[in-house]
Amino acid sequence: EVQLSESGGGLVQPGGSLRLSCAASGFTFRDFAMSWVRQAPGRGLEWVSSIYGGGVGTYHAESVRGRLTISRDNSKNILYLQMNSLRADDTATYYCAKLEGHPHREYYFDYWGRGTLVTVSS
């Protein structure tokens, strides 16, 4: 059974840093692209970033480029999101999701975690 479990969320001051982790199990982690998707309070889903199986290809939304960075450790089956220079509008529940299909135009998010809440506030 595929399982994705996020951790690392919490309260951080504006300008601060946080690292989110997503522990994956139930599939061959290194063979699949992974993503982070977030949902701000009262708002819709927003794609944040994606990384391909070997970790070579990464993509980030314009709103987070240069501040949030996706990475992975295929030896530990863990996906990361390093979050720097955090702003109030980064406050959201962050979901880890597995990608399935043919990149990019036929990919979809086939498994999701339950999310971890990041609150950026002084």
Place this chain on the structure above:
Amino acid sequence: QSALTQPPSVSGAPGQRVTISCSGRSSNIGVSAVSWYQHLPGTAPKPLIYVNDQRPSGVPDRFSGSKSGTSASLVISGLQSDDEADYYCATWDDSLNGYVFGTGTKVTVL
């Protein structure tokens, strides 16, 4: 990141059929496949449709998807009370070099 456009809400009585539209552009829906997700706050989003009209195993055939040009639709037939949730479309956008989600539609069962 420009979002795909969905109606904020749709509603229907139990047993009825509702349609959720998803409007995009030539750089996204026009050239990429669309997927649909059901989301209850506090839970993991659930995929309902992938590659425009394919259902993952376990998704009832009451849910169906289609795509034409730069728009897509999700139809829920035989509406049930546990279909009350938020629904999102998503696709890849060539000009943004990333994924985009729809604005989301809240389905209410009357």
